[in-house]
Amino acid sequence: MDAQAPRPTPSAWEPALARLAGRFGERFSRVTAVRRHHGKDASYHPSADPDAVVFARTTAEVAEVVGLCAAHRIPVIPFGTGTSLEGHVAAVHGGVSIDVSGLDRIVEVNAEDLDCTVEAGVTRKQLNNHLRDRGLFFPIDPGADASLGGMAATRASGTNAVRYGTMRENVLALTVVLADGRVIRTGRRARKSAAGYDLTRLFVGSEGTLGVITEVTLRLYGIPEAMSSAVCSFATIKGAVDSVIATIQSGIPVARIELLDEVQMDAVNRYSKLSYPVAPTLFLEFHGSEASVQEQAAQVQAIAQDHGGGGFQWATRAEERNKLWQARHDSAYAAAALKPGSGFWATDVCVPISRLADCIVETKKDLEDSFLPAPIVGHVGDGNFHVAFVVDPTKPEDIAEATRLNERIVARALAMGGTCTGEHGVGYGKIDFLEAEHGPALAVMRTLKQALDPANIMNPGKVVRINGA
Secondary structure, eight states, X not given: OOTTSOOOOOGGGHHHHHHHHHHHGGGEEOOHHHHHHHTOOSSSSOOOOOSEEEEOOSHHHHHHHHHHHHHTTOOEEEEXXXXXXXXXXXXXXXXXXXXXXXXXXXXXXXXXXXXXXXXXXXXXXXXHHHHGGGTEEOOOOOSSOOBHHHHHHTTOOOTTHHHHOOHHHHEEEEEEEETTSOEEEOOOXXXXXXXXOOHHHHHTTOTTSSEEEEEEEEEOEEOOSEEEEEEEEBSSHHHHHHHHHHHHHTTOOOSEEEEEXXXXXXXXXXXXXXXXXXXXXXXXXXXXXXXXXXXXXXXXXXXXXXXXXXXXXXXXXXXXXXXXXXXXXXXXXXHHTTSTTOEEEEEEEEOOGGGHHHHHHHHHHHHHTSSSOOOEEEEGGGTEEEEEEEEOTTOHHHHHHHHHHHHHHHHHHHHTTOBSOSSSOOTTTSGGGHHHHHTTHHHHHHHHHHHHOTTOOBSTTSSSOSTTO
16 A cells, blocks of 8 residues: 555545534644644554544534544544554545544542543543542553553553553443444443443454544552662573563562663663663562562562572662653664664564563564664563664665564564564554454454444554455
8 A cells, every 4th residue: 555645535525524624613624734644653654644634622523523424434533642653543545534632631530439531632641640649640651642542442551561451451431432423331430340241342452443432431540659660681681581571470560571672772872861781671660568669679689680680770769760761661762763864663562471582582583684773672571572673764675674574573473372463553554464363253353343334434444454445
């Protein structure tokens, strides 16, 4: 697909687009710059502009737009903050992008029940700023200040997932606008239910292909009494990964445990003005009481020493911890800076924790034999790691090499009982790997898609193909 190739707007759509323009006024746009912004995410994937953008402010407005688009068979692409990494927001078949950033109300916080309800455009930082004075926080942290609706739609996770889980475990209920404009609520605030199908889990991770998420009810957690972060360097990447495996298998409730290989550490030092050893490194964080944090840290430090790790370098003050984790979150940009003028193609896979060392060591061998810089970084506490291929998108040889390496990494993960994506999602970037991963189950996914969206207007061309599209 040439996502940038010009495509005429179907004339049958023009009356509906004119109605949207009249209804939403300044909150409807066909300006090229606005459409371009909404057809591009944070990935290397080619963008594809929608024909128009509507800036919605309420669930009722989203339902109105979807209903009109359904009547005219116009594709609908939800848009939050545009930080996805597999082409999720590209309008590969044209259509209307619904920007939900204006749905930005924190509807309610139930501190006693440790839950809250927010509109889809609320970002994770906005929510945590609101919660801080109540002693609460929402732990899912994908790095970018993503919208919570988008995080639910892509089943996001991040650095805290090893202790707190992913969006799958932390979404209690959703409000969703279906492909025909109907509005449903998928669950209640109760912590468990045996009443009917689990529609919440169906829509979490559906990437806008089954409906538009407009509200999210989330689990909350108390801010830990104590938090300490540490950095530990290793002689070999296998030693670092084996330390992670031993830590998880020992049941130590570490909050974050991140791996950065020596290539990534070199990039991070340069980009974030740090001075850690250029060696395979773990970034760790411990949450709990003062006593439990000290106990966890001592246990992990002993494990690290057994696998060739050096002493822990501690970051206990909030500003020190924030600097450390900001450097981790900026790792992709640090990687791109290794080769000025280039960008990055980020990919991820996830394998059972017992196969993690094998998967990463074999991947490192592939990368060392390649001409592309490609640092490894990952949320290895749950078996998930990322590779950032540093590519010049104008050079076909760079894209071809990144494609080859990506296919090898995915094939290796699948052969080890893993998945083609632990958290980035499918979009259109990984759609071709689902057959190998799911086999006949992919046909069941397609049946669900066709049942809920028979006209295939909801973010078409993502996750599953319908009639080749």
